[in-house]
Amino acid sequence: MKLIDGKALSNTIKEEIAAEVKRLSTNKKRPPHLAAVLVGEDPASAVYVRNKVTSCEKIGFESTLIKKRETTTEEELLEIVRELNEDKDVDGFIVQLPLPKHINEHKITLAIDPAKDVDGFHPTNFGKMAQGLPAYLPATPFGIMTMLDRYDIDVQGKNCVVLGRSNIVGTPISILLSRKATPGNATVTLCHSRTQNLEDYTRKADIIVIALGIPNYLKADMVKDGVVIIDVGINRIEAPERKSGYKLVGDADFEDLSEKCSFITPVPGGVGPMTVTSLLSNTLQAYKDHFLTNS
Amino acid sequence: MKLIDGKALSNTIKEEIAAEVKRLSTNKKRPPHLAAVLVGEDPASAVYVRNKVTSCEKIGFESTLIKKRETTTEEELLEIVRELNEDKDVDGFIVQLPLPKHINEHKITLAIDPAKDVDGFHPTNFGKMAQGLPAYLPATPFGIMTMLDRYDIDVQGKNCVVLGRSNIVGTPISILLSRKATPGNATVTLCHSRTQNLEDYTRKADIIVIALGIPNYLKADMVKDGVVIIDVGINRIEAPERKSGYKLVGDADFEDLSEKCSFITPVPGGVGPMTVTSLLSNTLQAYKDHFLTNS
Numbered sequence: 001m002k003l004i005d006g007k008a009l010s011n012t013i014k015e016e017i018a019a020e021v022k023r024l025s026t027n028k029k030r031p032p033h034l035a036a037v038l039v040g041e042d043p044a045s046a047v048y049v050r051n052k053v054t055s056c057e058k059i060g061f062e063s064t065l066i067k068k069r070e071t072t073t074e075e076e077l078l079e080i081v082r083e084l085n086e087d088k089d090v091d092g093f094i095v096q097l098p099l100p101k102h103i104n105e106h107k108i109t110l111a112i113d114p115a116k117d118v119d120g121f122h123p124t125n126f127g128k129m130a131q132g133l134p135a136y137l138p139a140t141p142f143g144i145m146t147m148l149d150r151y152d153i154d155v156q157g158k159n160c161v162v163l164g165r166s167n168i169v170g171t172p173i174s175i176l177l178s179r180k181a182t183p184g185n186a187t188v189t190l191c192h193s194r195t196q197n198l199e200d201y202t203r204k205a206d207i208i209v210i211a212l213g214i215p216n217y218l219k220a221d222m223v224k225d226g227v228v229i230i231d232v233g234i235n236r237i238e239a240p241e242r243k244s245g246y247k248l249v250g251d252a253d254f255e256d257l258s259e260k261c262s263f264i265t266p267v268p269g270g271v272g273p274m275t276v277t278s279l280l281s282n283t284l285q286a287y288k289d290h291f292l293t294n295s
Numbered sequence: 296m297k298l299i300d301g302k303a304l305s306n307t308i309k310e311e312i313a314a315e316v317k318r319l320s321t322n323k324k325r326p327p328h329l330a331a332v333l334v335g336e337d338p339a340s341a342v343y344v345r346n347k348v349t350s351c352e353k354i355g356f357e358s359t360l361i362k363k364r365e366t367t368t369e370e371e372l373l374e375i376v377r378e379l380n381e382d383k384d385v386d387g388f389i390v391q392l393p394l395p396k397h398i399n400e401h402k403i404t405l406a407i408d409p410a411k412d413v414d415g416f417h418p419t420n421f422g423k424m425a426q427g428l429p430a431y432l433p434a435t436p437f438g439i440m441t442m443l444d445r446y447d448i449d450v451q452g453k454n455c456v457v458l459g460r461s462n463i464v465g466t467p468i469s470i471l472l473s474r475k476a477t478p479g480n481a482t483v484t485l486c487h488s489r490t491q492n493l494e495d496y497t498r499k500a501d502i503i504v505i506a507l508g509i510p511n512y513l514k515a516d517m518v519k520d521g522v523v524i525i526d527v528g529i530n531r532i533e534a535p536e537r538k539s540g541y542k543l544v545g546d547a548d549f550e551d552l553s554e555k556c557s558f559i560t561p562v563p564g565g566v567g568p569m570t571v572t573s574l575l576s577n578t579l580q581a582y583k584d585h586f587l588t589n590s
Contacts, residue, residue: 106428126425127418130470131462133401135418157491165473167426175425175470178460178485187496189484190473196452200499201482 001258004147004230004265010273013146017280018059024292025060032287033062034118034279035084035093039077039103040070045096052094055276061283064090074103078111085113091287092118092136094279115290118282121168130175136282141173143274144209144230146281148183153207153228153263156185161201163218163251164211165192169232173209198222208252216253220260229257229264232271296553299442299525299560305568308441312575313354319587320355327582328357329413329574330379330388334372334398335365340391347389350571356578359385369398373406380408386582387413387431389574410585413577416463425470431577436468438569439504439525441576443478448502448523448558451480456496458513458546459506460487464527468504493517503547511548515555524552524559527566 025031034056038049049065056063066080077095084093093116099105109117114124120138128135137145148155160177164170170190178188189201202208202222210218211232218229233251250267257264265271320326329351333344344360351358361375372390379388388411394400404412409419415433423430432440443450455472459465465485473483484496497503497517505513506527513524528546545562552559560566 123422123426123428123430124419125422127420127422130421130425130466131418133418157489159491165475171425171470171473174485175466178466178487180460180487185487185489187484187486187490189482190469191482192473192475192480194452194480195482196454204495 001261002263004151004263006265006270006273009150010277013277014059017284021060031060031062032091032283033089034283035064035090037066037095039068039072040100049096052276070100081111091291092116092283094119118279118286132179138168138172139275139278140169141176142278143271144173145176145183155183158186158206159204160186160188160207161205162190162209165190169211210251212251214251215249218252220256225260226262229261231265231267234267296556297558299446299558301560301565301568304445305572308572309354312579316355326355326357327386327578328384329578330359330385332361332375332390334363334367335395344391347571365395372398376406386586387411387578389414413574413581427474433463433467434570434573435464436471437573439468440471440478450478453481453501454499455481455483455502456500457485457504460485464506505546507546509546510544513547515551520555521557524556526560526562529562
């Protein structure tokens with residue numbers, strides 16, 4: 001079994017981006033600029049956004065964090081989105097989800113200019129991705145594709161099974177894996193809560209991407225020898241032996257599977273760190289597509 | 296074996312639409328209006344467009360056919376698209392593909408206002424479809440979903456295999472079948488030219504959608520008893536016994552399969568007629584979404 005070290009790969013890619021930023025922003029041009037909007041006090045969201053901002057600083061991006069109180073109205077947030085859409089000094093921006101319940105998330109996502117949608121959540125980017133056109137890819141699937149690419153894992157023609165059909169992971173990764181591209185060209189089956197006889201699919205799979213949110217769901221007896229496992233789950237489970245009282249585990253039972261698989265992503269330190277890296281890659285791309293080509 | 300009679304179903308749905316148009320356009324409101332743009336002299340395209348216009352007339356839609364010469368420039372066509380986008384008397388319009396080679400099809404598709412994109416080819420509609428948001432669905436996949444629905448073919452949890460991953464059929468139908476919706480909730484495998492051991496997939500399938508463009512490709516020994524076959528192929532093959540010298544066949548070998556399958560769409564008279572019907576449904580929907588709600 002070989003570990004797919006998302007943390008190390010993420011650092012490598014960040015260094016590559018930092019070097020490119022240095023090169024591109026020499027001629028008196030400003031560096032790429034990512035803005036993040038955080039509404040409310042959700043502690044997990046605050047950590048995620050802080051992490052994104054810190055990553056920007058480390059690689060030489062400008063970053064702006066816009067923090068708004070929990071009671072911000074939908075109209076106020078839409079106004080912020082409109083201002084960011086217009087702001088020529090911002091290459092890309094994200095509105096951290098989830099939003100307070102009185103705000104319609106779809107409405108906010110649809111208001112973001114697709115050219116600045118570095119989260120890749122806008123339907124226009126999603127559709128372009130599905131149609132094989134250049135697009136800002138959603139962060140987690142983009143990170144997974146990068147891992148497969150950098151670890152030289154052969155995907156073409158392989159039997160890939162994706163477990164979970166969310167809009168941010170399962171559905172887009174199933175599309176990316178089956179696209180006519182490299183990596184890509186896999187034969188993909190998208191499984192979900194309504195799938196019957198799930199093990200009939202997982203036992204035949206050469207590559208499994210699991211994003212169900214169920215701790216240690218995937219076991220060794222559900223897979224074949226040599227399978228590649230990409231584990232998107234991050235679940236907190238009780239661990240009385242630890243000081244904190246809990247630990248993080250994936251959707252795949254790492255210990256049980258470790259003897260049987262050829263590659264596996266650990267949790268934490270696998271897919272997670274790649275997600276922020278994808279956001280930075282998209283922002284760099286937006287900077288090149290719009291700022292550099294127009295200035 | 297039961298035949299899925301696309302021609303009859305198409306007529307039924309057209310009658311339903313005609314009745315709705317009659318009901319909606321009483322109060323001095325104009326009926327729905329579809330415009331079609333045809334560039335050049337391709338005879339097949341001319342037939343398709345004429346067919347669409349005739350269908351409009353039969354069900355009480357207004358229709359406009361804009362015919363332009365082969366040498367029309369990309370800029371001239373973009374100007375026509377812009378005018379149709381602005382025209383409040385047009386609810387939806389299509390630009391018939393393929394276009395002459397000097398015109399970039401993607402550029403034209405992207406210029407169409409997604410709110411009038413009744414072909415469902417614009418990335419914004421494609422992305423909304425994939426994300427489960429209301430959208431104008433691409434005509435052929437929409438027609439297939441309607442067939443499955445009206446013939447009460449249970450899709451949920453079923454093993455569906457889609458052969459072919461084009462942007463207009465294979466990829467979108469794979470998305471629609473696996474969506475959390477009714478019909479939908481199937482476990483879908485998208486197969487294509489790079490798939491290895493294709494028969495391993497087709498032999499397990501409860502439902503097969505085939506859109507490869509290879510005459511009589513799918514044979515009885517590749518499927519299991521009771522399979523449902525949706526045949527999107529329309530291939531012209533030589534038939535010396537006929538006056539015309541040719542006949543139309545699908546991608547599935549109808550005769551060979553007829554004993555083994557539970558349902559099958561014939562070619563011609565299966566998926567084909569449903570495609571125009573979907574376009575009319577989308578136009579009616581656009582009329583309701585924009586004209587009726589704003590007047």
